[in-house]
Amino acid sequence: MSRYDVWKEREEKLLCRTYGRYPVSVAGAKGSRMWDADGKEFVDLLSGIAVTSLGHCNEELTEVISKQAQKLIHVSNLFYQEEQLEFAEALLATCHMDNVFFCNSGAEANEAAIKMARRYQQKVKGNDAYEIITLEHAFHGRTLAAIAATGQEKFLDGFAPTTPGFIQVAWNDMQALKAAITPKTAAILVEVIQGEGGIHALSPEYCKELQSLCREKDILFIVDEVQSGLCRTGKWWAYQHYALEPDIITSAKALANGLPLGAMLCTAKASKAFEPGSHATTFGGGALVTKVGSKVIEIMQRDKLADRAKQMGDHVRAKALALKSPWVKETRGLGLMVGIELSCSPESAKKVWDELLEAGFILNLTQGTVLRLLPALTIEEYDLDRFVECLGKILADVKE
Ligand SMILES: Cc1ncc(COP(=O)(O)O)c(C=O)c1O
Structure with a gap:
């Protein structure tokens, strides 16, 4: 019996059955290797689903973790902590936002944004507006409010009653959005580029008009940057490609390169919604994770990783197209949020994915036929080239 089989059997007895695991056990990882x-080696093109953007076990971060663990790890949000302040300053300097609330995950960051939007309307504006409009094929996390915001049947199944106050409209469709706005609308929540939804970017015109509508009607504009933020798309934040100025953005994933850290950033206007006691979390923004967060931002800035994400993303998309395979329908994305849509059936696409895994490439298959790559921003061009070469060989044998 392999160690993989032993672990699989143990896990089936121990853990709740929430995950559809890949058939891979992981004993260690470094950079973009797992x-x-x-003992089998893999090239990691997923980086923990856009989390370890600076590579696994990054040495500079390991040093920060080790030093900070000897100084201060956690004391609760009852106290002032310099690590938290330094990180807040560094993070806010990447955008036009004024304030930040720290939490532990993307879903929690979205919960904070939803609560802020409702409270802004009800307490600051004195409206009874509470509805949040979201877009089809969205993904905003797995808490009860986040699955209502996500709106997809597969995530809501068995969790009735669905949290009220969420309305979903067709993606990138301005008429549908306008028709859904009523005096009850508190906020519009979108991913500028959908990740789980198959790497689809909203059009700049749609985003601009959405922002104007929000301004006109004093509806808060929230952008979920949990997956797309922190240099991944070639800018600090994906909305910066369109020169937008949302009222709230949510972040998590890459913030502390694998330690749990989430954040909701907002303008001074939206921030008026909260007062002491409105919202809180025990672990959010503890000294250890925020110290790591500051180092993550410093490295991203120093090594110009937004530019690198753009270069590498453009490179891998161009290489995949250059295969000229009839099975590559389209390549999509911004920076290192990469989607390669196959034109074969979902069954054949799953076989392609299986063979890539067998050949040692870790990536994701989403929406049935979209190969999704979210590698570390530090990935070597050589690894991307090897992946495309292998994909080309596998696609050459696809028959339908
Ligand atoms: C766009 C987006 N929002 C929210 C989430 C939820 O984040 P978490 O799993 O940290 O709760 C995800 C996770 O994949 C995401 O991609």
Whole structure:
């Protein structure tokens, strides 16, 4: 029996059955390499789903973790902590936002944004507006409010009653959005580029008009940057490609390169919604994770990783197109949020994905036929080239 089989059997007895695991065990990882429990090496093109943007076990971060762990790890949000302040300053300097609330995950960051939008309307404006409009194929997380915002049947299944106050409209469709806005609308929540939804970017015209509508009607404009933020798309934040100025953005994933850290950033106007006691979390923004967060931002800035994400993303998309395979329908994305849509059936696409995994490439298959790559921003061009070469060989054998 391989160690993989032993772990699989143990896990089935121990853990709640929430995850559809890939058939891979992971014993260690470094940079963009991963090793399974039986010694096989993989090239990681997923980086923990856009989390370890600076590579696994980044040495500079390991040093920060080790030093900070000897100084201060956690004391609760009852106290003032310099690590938290330094990180807040560094993070806010990446955008036009004024204030930040720290939490532990993307879903929690979205919860904070939803609560802020409702409270802004009800307490600051004195309206009874509470509805949040979201877009089809969205993904905003797995808490009860976040699955209502996500709106997809597969995530709501068995969790009735659905949290009220969420309305979903067709993606990138201005008429549908306008028709959904009523005096009850508190906010519009979108991903400028959808990740789980298959790497689809909203049009700049739609985003601009959406922002104007929000301004006109004093509806808060929230952008979920949990997956797309922190240099991944070639800018600090994906909305910056369109020169937008949302009222709230949410972040998590890459903030502390694998330690749990989430954030909701907002303008001074939106921030009026909260007062002491309105919202809180025990772990959010503890000294250890925020110290790491500051280092993450410093490295991203110093090594110009937004530019690198753009270069590498453009490179891998161009290479995939250059395969001229009839099975590559389209390549999409911004920076290192990369989607390669196959034109074969979902069954054949799953076989392609299986063979890539067998050949040692870790990536994701989303929406049935979209190969999704979210590699570390530090990935070597050589690894991307090897992946495309292998994809080309596998696609050459696809028959339908
Ligand atoms: C756009 C987006 N929002 C929210 C989430 C939820 O984040 P978390 O899993 O940290 O709760 C995700 C996770 O994949 C995401 O991609």
